[in-house]
Structures are given as structure tokens and as C-alpha cells.
Amino acid sequence: MALPNPVPDNPLKWNGWKNYTSNNPYERLCLDFESNPSAEQIEENWRQLLVWWQKKLPLKNQPSNPMAQLLRLGLDEAPAKLTEARTLLLDPAKRAEIDSGVLNKAREQALDEFGKFLEFSVTSGSLHAEEEDSLYLTGEKLGLSRQEMEQIIDATLTEKKIKRVPRHLPFTAVASTGTAPAPAAETPTPASAPAPGAQSTPAGEFMRMLWLSGIDELTDDQRDAFCNMGEALGLSGGDAEDVIDEYLEARMRGETGPTPATRLATPATPSTPTAAAPAPAPERRAIPRAPAFVDSPLHRAEEKRKYPPYTNTLGTPMLLIPSGTFRMGSDRAAAAANEQPVSPTNLSAFYLARWPVTNAQYELFDPAHRSKRAPWANDHHPVIYVTAIEAARFCEWLSRRENRRYRLPTEAEWEYAARGFDGRTYPWGEGLAGHCANFADANSRFPWSEPTVNDGFAETCPVGSHPAGASPFGVEEMAGNVWEWCLDCMTLYPGKVRTNPRGPTDGLKRITRGGSWKSRPGSLRASARAFQTPGTFANDIGFRVMSEIARS
Numbered sequence: 105m106a107l108p109n110p111v112p113d114n115p116l117k118w119n120g121w122k123n124y125t126s127n128n129p130y131e132r133l134c135l136d137f138e139s140n141p142s143a144e145q146i147e148e149n150w151r152q153l154l155v156w157w158q159k160k161l162p163l164k165n166q167p168s169n170p171m172a173q174l175l176r177l178g179l180d181e182a183p184a185k186l187t188e189a190r191t192l193l194l195d196p197a198k199r200a201e202i203d204s205g206v207l208n209k210a211r212e213q214a215l216d217e218f219g220k221f222l223e224f225s226v227t228s229g230s231l232h233a234e235e236e237d238s239l240y241l242t243g244e245k246l247g248l249s250r251q252e253m254e255q256i257i258d259a260t261l262t263e264k265k266i267k268r269v270p271r272h273l274p275f276t277a278v279a280s281t282g283t284a285p286a287p288a289a290e291t292p293t294p295a296s297a298p299a300p301g302a303q304s305t306p307a308g309e310f311m312r313m314l315w316l317s318g319i320d321e322l323t324d325d326q327r328d329a330f331c332n333m334g335e336a337l338g339l340s341g342g343d344a345e346d347v348i349d350e351y352l353e354a355r356m357r358g359e360t361g362p363t364p365a366t367r368l369a370t371p372a373t374p375s376t377p378t379a380a381a382p383a384p385a386p387e388r389r390a391i392p393r394a395p396a397f398v399d400s401p402l403h404r405a406e407e408k409r410k411y412p413p414y415t416n417t418l419g420t421p422m423l424l425i426p427s428g429t430f431r432m433g434s435d436r437a438a439a440a441a442n443e444q445p446v447s448p449t450n451l452s453a454f455y456l457a458r459w460p461v462t463n464a465q466y467e468l469f470d471p472a473h474r475s476k477r478a479p480w481a482n483d484h485h486p487v488i489y490v491t492a493i494e495a496a497r498f499c500e501w502l503s504r505r506e507n508r509r510y511r512l513p514t515e516a517e518w519e520y521a522a523r524g525f526d527g528r529t530y531p532w533g534e535g536l537a538g539h540c541a542n543f544a545d546a547n548s549r550f551p552w553s554e555p556t557v558n559d560g561f562a563e564t565c566p567v568g569s570h571p572a573g574a575s576p577f578g579v580e581e582m583a584g585n586v587w588e589w590c591l592d593c594m595t596l597y598p599g600k601v602r603t604n605p606r607g608p609t610d611g612l613k614r615i616t617r618g619g620s621w622k623s624r625p626g627s628l629r630a631s632a633r634a635f636q637t638p639g640t641f642a643n644d645i646g647f648r649v650m651s652e653i654a655r656s
């Protein structure tokens with residue numbers, strides 16, 4: 105939100121004063137991050153906001169005044185918060201760090217948003233070429249590169265076994281019904297577009313797709329692509345052009361089109377089928393709304409009743425990690441900068457394997473991997489020399505084998521499962537002892553080995569060797585033995601509440617957690633973060649699987 109000029113004196117006429125509480129220093133000072141504000145602009149906004157708050161100070165002596173009650177906390181806190189934001193933004197190193205955080209967050213949101221559009225674009229297990237075109241335009245608008253989009257689409261299609269449908273095939277069936285293309289006059293205006301029935305004409309459908317793209321202006325190539333899309337929907341070239349013009353004019357008038365909920369809703373009435381078009385228009389799936397997050401002991405007790413632990417077909421117990429809220433990260437002295445700011449995080453229930461995947465288990469999936477076993481390792485040692493990509497394939501294989509959805513845990517799921525609710529340092533609590541975890545102890549000969557501790561092993565150890573090191577949820581070996589691949593890549597913590605957060609999965613900094621037999625104690629802390637390129641394989645990186653709970 106930019107600073108209005110002049111700044112309204114009345115806080116009821118201007119919401120920007122509330123920004124002083126924001127975690128984002130740009131927002132605190134009502135600066136537009138995109139415009140890369142100069143030092144002078146930063147100083148100027150800071151000065152104006154301080155003056156605004158100063159003028160309100162007399163309210164402190166009028167406790168019954170409604171304005172005083174509205175601004176209450178800000179009267180004390182805002183000046184310091186604004187000054188802090190100014191100091192941070194005027195320090196080039198700090199500002200670079202803030203910028204990277206803001207960009208990461210924007211990218212996370214863009215990827216998330218793109219994922220929703222992708223989900224919406226899939227119809228009856230298929231992705232039509234025209235919908236894919238539209239997706240690229242949407243993603244471009246969100247600031248994603250073509251390569252990023254292609255990777256996400258390809259990965260999703262593979263993962264969910266979605267077929268690509270070449271151009272024209274399904275839509276020519278609609279066009280061949282003999283129905284005359286709807287005249288442009290019947291095109292629903294954006295205001296009338298929300299009525300589901302109104303979207304069932306080709307022109308209405310085309311208009312809906314244009315609003316979905318959110319695009320403001322079109323290059324020639326984009327216009328061609330959209331025209332093709334309109335023609336594939338059964339419009340003549342001229343009609344498609346007319347609808348595009350009508351859409352662009354509505355955008356210029358500042359109309360925003362259907363609200364997102366309406367844009368993404370299922371058109372309830374498919375176009376009237378005729379004998380020439382036996383297949384009704386495929387139904388569009390609405391994006392399911394995430395269930396409201398519930399954090400209560402009662403809810404957890406209900407989950408435990410509903411989702412008992414089970415043993416998977418590989419013989420590993422899968423333990424329920426009930427839903428809950430924990431503080432992700434650490435602000436203790438031993439914590440690294442990337443563990444901060446500590447961020448309240450809500451997680452829905454899931455199952456996590458009690459131990460990492462072992463050699464014998466992995467070799468059921470890839471028998472050739474046996475040749476990569478370490479000389480010291482038997483069937484029960486955790487598998488090593490596996491890349492994040494191989495770990496993901498193993499999860500797909502196990503999902504098919506059991507008809508359940510297995511995957512690597514997200515970093516947030518991993519940390520929550522490792523330390524529970526009470527902010528402990530290690531899965532078992534505080535203090536590192538040899539009976540709790542396998543790390544660089546007296547048995548190993550690294551310069552950093554702890555000579556006074558004996559954990560019983562010089563290299564990896566069979567899984568289940570340290571039951572005393574279990575987390576509050578009963579999962580073992582979260583600390584030490586092998587680093588464990590997570591699903592997502594490194595992002596900065598936002599410092600505010602997130603629910604089931606998931607970082608990008610296609611980056612180069614894929615998270616590993618938990619430390620290994622080669623690690624110092626600090627790396628075994630439940631909040632410690634590390635990352636590797638996803639193609640890395642090493643003698644101290646393995647993984648464990650989680651399985652999702654289908655929530656109704």
C-alpha cells in the first residue's frame with residue numbers, strides 16, 4: 105500500500121497506519137517493494153508516518169476516546185517499529201537479505217497459485233493443450249519462467265498420471281454440434297459471468313478463460329494463442345477477437361471479473377448435449393477448500409482414534425503425527441540465521457515412518473543398488489547413496505504397491521515430527537548422549553569427533569539402535585545416523601503463522617535434516633537446516649517416508 109498524499113488524518117479513512125505491525129519493513133513504511141524505493145523515499149515515508157503518529161500522541165491522555173482505543177498499541181509501538189524498518193532498509197546488506205526474503209515469499213505464493221490453476225485446468229484426468237497455453241500465460245503473469253512452469257506441469261502430470269490432450273480434439277466435438285457460434289452480444293459481461301449457466305456457451309467459456317488468465321495486455325503472439333483457444337472452443341476467428349477486445353476493455357475500465365471463488369467454481373450446467381455430441385462437456389473440478397485447521401487436544405485424540413498406526417508392506421511401523429501447532433526454527437544461541445525468525449506453524453495429521461528406509465527395503469525397489477552398499481552395512485542399515493530424485497521415485501513405487509500416497513516429508517513436517525510442541529532441542533529433549541543418537545563420537549576419527557561420548561558406532565548403524573532417542577511422537581533416529589531428504593527446498597522463514605507450508609520442490613537447495621554419523625552435535629538439533637542439490641548422493645544421506653491422510 106503506497107502512502108497517500110496527503111495522508112488522511114482520520115485513521116478510519118486510511119488503513120495504512122496498521123502496517124507498522126508488518127514483518128515486512130517495506131510494508132511497515134507503506135513502500136512499494138516492486139518500485140525499488142530510493143533511500144530518499146524511505147526517509148520521506150518514515151518521516152511522514154512518524155509525524156502522523158506524533159500528532160496522535162495527545163490521545164494517550166484520553167483513554168475513553170474511541171480513536172485512542174483504536175490506535176492504543178500503536179501510540180506506544182509504532183515509532184520504534186517504523187524506525188527499525190527505516191534502519192533495516194537503509195543498510196544495504198540487511199536490505200539485500202530482506203529483498204531475498206520478500207522475493208522468496210512471492211515466488212512461493214506464485215508457485216502455489218500456479219499449482220491451483222494447474223489443478224483447475226485438469227479435466228477428467230486430462231490436460232488439454234489449450235488449457236496448457238492458458239496456464240503459461242497465467243504463470244507468466246505470476247512471474248514464473250517458462251522452464252519453471254514446464255517442470256511443475258511435467259512433474260504433476262507424471263505424479264498424478266494425467267494425460268496431455270493434443271490441440272482441437274475434444275473441443276472440435278463441441279464445435280461440430282452444429283450450434284452456431286454464440287454472437288458476441290450474448291457474451292456475458294464480467295458482471296454477469298458468475299452465473300454458471302452463462303458460462304456454458306463457447307463465448308462465455310472463452311471469456312471465463314480470459315479472466316482466469318488475469319492478463320492486462322497481449323503481445324501479438326499471446327493474442328494469436330488466445331484466438332486459437334477461442335476457435336478451439338467453437339468460436340469463429342472474428343468472434344474470438346471480439347471477445348478478447350471486450351475483455352481488454354473491461355480490464356481497462358478496472359473491472360476485476362468474477363471473484364476467485366467464482367472463477368474457480370464448477371460450472372454446474374454443461375452445454376446441452378446433442379446426438380452429434382454424445383459426450384457431455386467434461387465436468388470441471390472446483391479446487392477443494394482446505395479444511396479449517398483445528399489445534400486442540402480433543403481433535404488430536406479424535407485423530408488418534410480414527411487413524412491408528414499401521415505397518416507398511418516393508419515392515420516399517422507408520423506412526424501417526426497428529427495435527428498441531430509448533431514453533432518452527434530456533435532463536436537459541438546455537439541456532440543459525442536460517443533457523444530464524446521462529447515461525448508458528450500449523451500442520452495437519454500425517455503418518456511418518458518410525459525409521460529411515462533400509463538397504464533391504466530399498467533393494468526391493470532397485471535391486472541393483474545392492475552394489476552401492478557400504479562395506480560395513482547389512483540389510484538393516486539405512487540406505488545411503490540415494491539422490492532426492494531416487495528417494496521420490498521410491499515413494500512413487502511404494503504408493504503404487506500399497507495404493508496409499510507416500511512421499512518425502514516436507515521440512516516443516518519433518519521438524520514437527522522430530523520435536524513436537526515444546527520447542528526442545530533434540531527429539532528426546534536436551535543434552536546429547538551416546539544412547540540417544542549416532543554421530544561423530546569417540547568411535548569415529550574426525551577432527552570434530554566428541555572423544556568423551558560413545559554411541560557404539562563408527563559409521564552408520566542399523567535402524568532402531570537408539571530407541572531412547574525417539575521423538576515425542578515415537579519416531580526414531582531423527583537425529584544422527586543419516587541425513588534425511590525432505591520434499592522441499594530452502595526458503596527463508598516468514599516469521600508469521602503458516603499452515604502446512606511447502607517450499608518449492610524444483611530448486612537446487614533441497615533440504616536435508618537431522619545430521620548423520622559424521623556430524624557434530626549442532627547438526628543433530630531438530631531445528632538445524634542443511635541442503636544439497638537434489639542429485640547429490642553420499643554415504644551419510646538417506647531418507648524416510650511419510651504417508652498422507654486423506655482428509656474429508
Ligand SMILES: [Ca+2]
Nearest residue numbers: 542543545561
Ligand atoms: Ca557414531
